[in-house]
Amino acid sequence: MKTANGLADQEIFDAHLASQSASGAPEWWLDLKRESWRRFRKLPMPMRKDENWRFASLGGVKLDGYELGDSSPPEIADKEVLKRSENVRQRAGRLVFSNDRLMDSEAISEEWAKKGVIWLPLEQAVREHEDLLRKHFMAQPIKLGSEKFSELHGALCSAGSFLYVPKGVEVDLPLVAFHWTDRNNAALFPHTLLIADDMAKVTLVDFFSAHDRSSRNFICGVNDLYAGPGARVTYISAQDWGRDSLAFHLNSTQAFKDAFITSLNVNVGGRQARNESHSQVLGEGAHTQMQSLTVATGKQEFDQRTLQTHFKGRSVSDLLYKNALLDDARTIFSGLIKVEEDAQQTDAYQTNRNLLLSPTAESNSLPGLEILANDVKCSHGATSGQIDDEQLHYMRARGIPEPVAKQLLVFGFFEDILGKLENEEIAENLRTLIRSQF
Amino acid sequence: MSKQLEIKNLSVTVETTEILKDLSLTLPRGEVHAIMGPNGTGKSTLAKALAGHPDYEITSGEVLLDGENILEMEVDERARAGLFMAFQYPSEIPGVSIANFLRAAKQARLAEGEDLDATGFYKTLYEKMDMLHIDRKFTSRAINEGFSGGEKKRNEILQMAMLEPKYAIMDETDSGLDIDALRIVSEGVNKLRGPECGILLITHYQRILEYIVPDHVHVMWNGRIVKSGGKDLAIELENKGYDWIKEEFAEPAAKA
Ligand SMILES: Nc1ncnc2c1ncn2[C@@H]1O[C@H](COP(=O)(O)OP(=O)(O)O)[C@@H](O)[C@H]1O
């Protein structure tokens, strides 16, 4: 169903609600959706004067001309989709969605299921784990500009993964979710909710991808990470949406006492892709790493908004966003570090590095600090530069042709992050994705 | 076709200052020639101009590698033609491992469509690393990043050993090395010495020439080769210092 005003149309929501209800979604869940929809309709679209949208191309932020992804069956056969979802072989479980429909649910291995680990498609989790969902589903404040889109997500999302790791359980293989689309104009709302209780350890990877590189889609994904005291959480996402797509990926992270969270987003897709990431340090001694690698080509725009909030001290947040820009691509990085009064002995870092590979590419950086505590170590920095001539010369002096040397230098630019990933299979996947952009 | 590197009447300008002045030198394959001279005399300028560094403008002269003028070639073409430069100050390249770097360099030397034999590559790499007492862990380390001075120099020789150049220019490979490192590096170079390779050993000190005994020694001063001789010339220089060269070959003071 394609409607005049697209995703803001009441018919779209009514149809979604009806299909949710028909598939057995509980009333409390439908109520949440109604509330989100009400708020979505009330909130204004982003406006030029809005500080959170500085430098963004608002002209491309439109809701019309899309239909819900699951409104008709996927065109690409299940088998083919599953075959394309085989790139992480060493895994504890896998979920595959296409156009927001569940294609395959590979249950978590017996070993961890016995220990109480829950790994389910979101819709099933809604039916079976009301308490956890009510407590955690979209419970974090959205502050970085996409409030309206976040409400739209709440109203229309159904596909996604739910992961719960109980106290003290360590899952040493990654859980993997794939979100595909094979239909032009489909709107997708992938959701990821990860809850790691005290001392739990887990890695979750999301792959977002269009089968057809030129696909036009609307994507509004939310991923929320919760790391209880002492938990160690790694979240990785790889975004390769079609090149005519508008994508939002909204993240919020909660790190409690002594928790350690690493999140890494690799972005190569979309026409206009916006990432918002809000990391909250809620317990002493917590450590969050926020990392992002982007290859921006053609006329792509990548818009990155981040917030590192420290409510408690002796904590660390470390942000590193690296962008390689080619052609006429644009990136926007806007980051804020906020250290509350009580958060003494906080170390907070924020670095944005842009490698400009074309004279017509454009990077914008807006770093910021708001420090209310007096005993802190904070730094922020943004650099934009080209390939180092001496490094290039050195490589060429070994007989490596200039284009190859440049590529090696660009891949090298991302290695300080990829080279430190514990999981080599995932790192290699991300390298392949990055390399395929050149 | 003569198997030699012929530098003919080379003049090189850096930022409007002429540094090399009509310099000529012939290095036959199979020989080791040392170039000695005081700091600032243009030794590195010679090396960099030969390698094709863009900051060094060649205003006149020719450089023939086995009869072929390399000044017409791009930097990477010169290297593939068989010229190797061991840098005095090698670049650090974050994120590019030694293995990947050398694989790319080897791959570039293969015909189009031909793929490097990875197993053979690593076998050779490990052999050369062992020869140079380089820990195998270094293969996955980023080139020169965080390396000590000695490690950087050994890494240069490792690259030379892997790429098997026809002519190698080694720019002060000895500087900054302690005696053990100097011995290891020299042993490495001596193993690469042979009928298929000509080596131009640029040095400030005679010390390395005790380990790598040159066939010829050239003294460079003020952008020119001012004196050439056998290996004894190096010892003479060591004993007498460079001052006598400066006096003997000083240009007549510019007249007012
Ligand atoms: N890139 C450069 N820019 C400016 N001056 C340079 C550069 N390279 C060399 N020179 C100058 O050229 C002269 C010779 O330098 P160099 O070749 O490094 O000497 P050597 O290696 O014999 O010590 C010096 O006066 C030095 O200052």
Ligand SMILES: [Mg+2]
């Ligand atoms: Mg020098």
